[in-house]
Amino acid sequence: MSGGELKDLSETDCPECSAKIRIPSDAIDGEIVTCPDCGTGFELEISGSGTVTLKQAESVAEDWGE
Amino acid sequence: MGRKTKVAICGLMAEVDAFSFVTELEHEGAESSCNLQSSNFAKKKIIYCSRMSIRFPRTRQTLKHKSSRFLFRKRERNQFPLAGRKVRVGVVGASGYVGGEILRILLGHPDAVVTLATSKQYEGEPLHRVHPNLRTFTDLTFAAPKIDEITSKCDFVFTATPHGSSIRFVPTLLGSGLRIVDMSADFRLKNPTAYEEWYGYKHPNPELIKDFLYGIPEIYRFEIKSSKLISNPGCMAITSILALVPFVKAGLIDEEHVVIDSKIGSSGGGAKPTLGTHHAERYGVVRPYKPIRHRHTAEIEQELSRLAGREIRVSMTPHAVNFVRGILCTIHCFTKEKLDAPRIWKTLRGFYEGARFVRFVRDKKGLARYPDPKILAGSNFCDIGFEFDERANRLVLLSATDNLMKGAAGNAVQCMNLMLGFEESAGLLFPGLHPI
Ligand SMILES: NC(=O)c1ccc[n+]([C@@H]2O[C@H](COP(=O)([O-])OP(=O)(O)OC[C@H]3O[C@@H](n4cnc5c(N)ncnc54)[C@H](OP(=O)(O)O)[C@@H]3O)[C@@H](O)[C@H]2O)c1
Ligand SMILES: [Zn+2]
Numbered sequence A: 001m002s003g004g005e006l007k008d009l010s011e012t013d014c015p016e017c018s019a020k021i022r023i024p025s026d027a028i029d030g031e032i033v034t035c036p037d038c039g040t041g042f043e044l045e046i047s048g049s050g051t052v053t054l055k056q057a058e059s060v061a062e063d064w065g066e
Numbered sequence B: 001m002g003r004k005t006k007v008a009i010c011g012l013m014a015e016v017d018a019f020s021f022v023t024e025l026e027h028e029g030a031e032s033s034c035n036l037q038s039s040n041f042a043k044k045k046i047i048y049c050s051r052m053s054i055r056f057p058r059t060r061q062t063l064k065h066k067s068s069r070f071l072f073r074k075r076e077r078n079q080f081p082l083a084g085r086k087v088r089v090g091v092v093g094a095s096g097y098v099g100g101e102i103l104r105i106l107l108g109h110p111d112a113v114v115t116l117a118t119s120k121q122y123e124g125e126p127l128h129r130v131h132p133n134l135r136t137f138t139d140l141t142f143a144a145p146k147i148d149e150i151t152s153k154c155d156f157v158f159t160a161t162p163h164g165s166s167i168r169f170v171p172t173l174l175g176s177g178l179r180i181v182d183m184s185a186d187f188r189l190k191n192p193t194a195y196e197e198w199y200g201y202k203h204p205n206p207e208l209i210k211d212f213l214y215g216i217p218e219i220y221r222f223e224i225k226s227s228k229l230i231s232n233p234g235c236m237a238i239t240s241i242l243a244l245v246p247f248v249k250a251g252l253i254d255e256e257h258v259v260i261d262s263k264i265g266s267s268g269g270g271a272k273p274t275l276g277t278h279h280a281e282r283y284g285v286v287r288p289y290k291p292i293r294h295r296h297t298a299e300i301e302q303e304l305s306r307l308a309g310r311e312i313r314v315s316m317t318p319h320a321v322n323f324v325r326g327i328l329c330t331i332h333c334f335t336k337e338k339l340d341a342p343r344i345w346k347t348l349r350g351f352y353e354g355a356r357f358v359r360f361v362r363d364k365k366g367l368a369r370y371p372d373p374k375i376l377a378g379s380n381f382c383d384i385g386f387e388f389d390e391r392a393n394r395l396v397l398l399s400a401t402d403n404l405m406k407g408a409a410g411n412a413v414q415c416m417n418l419m420l421g422f423e424e425s426a427g428l429l430f431p432g433l434h435p436i
Helices: B013-026 B068-078 B097-106 B147-153 B165-175 B194-200 B215-223 B234-250 B294-307 B341-351 B409-419
Strands: A012-013 A020-023 A032-034 A042-045 A052-056 B006-008 B031-034 B036-039 B047-049 B053-055 B061-066 B085-092 B112-117 B156-159 B179-182 B229-231 B253-264 B314-320 B329-333 B358-360 B383-389 B394-401
Touching: A012 A052, A012 B097, A020 A032, B013 B053, B085 B147, B097 B112, B112 B147, B156 B165, B156 B409, B165 B179, B179 B409, B194 B294, B215 B234, B215 B358, B215 B409, B229 B409, B234 B253, B234 B294, B234 B314, B234 B329, B234 B341, B234 B383, B234 B394, B294 B314, B314 B329, B341 B358
Parallel strands: B006 B031, B085 B112, B085 B156, B156 B179, B179 B229, B253 B314, B358 B383
Antiparallel strands: A012 A020, A032 A042, A042 A052, B006 B053, B036 B047, B053 B061, B253 B329, B329 B394, B383 B394
8 A cells, every 4th residue: 555545534523514524544642634624623532442532723823815 | 028118107207208218118129008197109299107117127127116206217317328309498588698608508418408599689690609608519590589489499498588578478488388497587576566666567467476486496496396487586686595594494593684795796787788887887896786675685585584484684785896707695694692603504504415506615724715706607506604703693694606607597407407307416517617
């Protein structure tokens, strides 16, 4: 398998907009995933038993289109 | 071969397709027997049947089906690529902007063929004299609008004529059994006296109004499938209604205070020039247009009230702005309680589940963080976004379309697709241009 390709993606609902967010199988605790629909960033919290929870990540506010 | 294949087709399906379907079965060597209620089969016109049960000789499968023509059509497609003729479509008022856009879509439509395009001004001229983008796509020339020619050459007609004209023309087509989508306002308002109030004329055929369904597929998909006559919504009306309906239905907003501020491009005014549309006057404007009592207010209130089951008032102010295609409606609603983003998202997603042409745009990243009509030119999408202002319990809805597409021709073809049992998105999946 070439590097960077991800296998066994699992899905979870975005806590903000309910879109499906894919979690890579080799995701690590603290990794940031971004919702494809609403762009919210989430930090993955992965417990010892492997359950994944999403915590809204701190993001730097961007000055956009003022 | 030689095995009996029983075919009985549900009552309301598209006639032309039933014909193709049966022809195809015969072609395969299967014997078909239809449970026909009435048939014009010999004249290759209409088949009305009641039940369907098909046995496929090769796979020995039997399909049984009682009532939905949609399902039937889907199976037919999968099993038998259409060998029969396409639906023959005419466009009346084809020299206008909406007519031209309907032609553009139909000339690339997999299940339709344009057989007639009428214009009084350009009779005899090739279509590309008026719609230069259509050069090489058709040899058709504009024909004068004549009733007998329309009824003999077409199965389906779009009337893209001005309000006040449609009402005189459309009734002459009604006896023929043609299916019609009218683009004007003449059949949109269900209360006949509303025409005096909003359009300044007395409706000459009020008894016909009820026969026309107000055609928004995202709301009346089921009803449109069995309709023969559709009244296509106004462009700013559909753009506003699509944003508001989920929240009105959910009872989340103050129904007395809804403010719609909309911007519209110059093609919204049609192809006929006036002094105000002359480039020197029109270029660069942000021109408030009918700050109060714009006509689309009437249909927005009508539809929202009907869907809510209560009287709903909206206040609308449009502006003519500096682009050719596009509408952006910024809609201010006041809510009874504080709403958070997840709840607003759920309200939208829940209402529009499976709706291919409604998209949600409220993105924290990237170029388009809210809807923008610029990237919708030529596409049939309505993009909806929102923000909630907690200080004032104000829900801001943002809704964008191309006025000639989801605001007119695209939506009308979407209705046609449903009426004829075609794929709802057939001919309509152009994603728009970027950059543009
Ligand atoms: N433009 C939009 O964004 C938009 C959006 C939604 C709905 N609509 C509605 O769609 C319809 C067409 O709009 P449009 O913008 O395409 O207008 P348009 O560009 O002015 O075209 C109107 C067409 O109707 C024909 N026509 C004019 N007067 C007629 C009459 N008395 N009898 C028969 N035909 C007549 C004209 O062709 P000939 O004179 O050559 O026959 C012309 O091609 C209108 O009802 C409009 O309200 C427009
Ligand atoms: Zn999301």
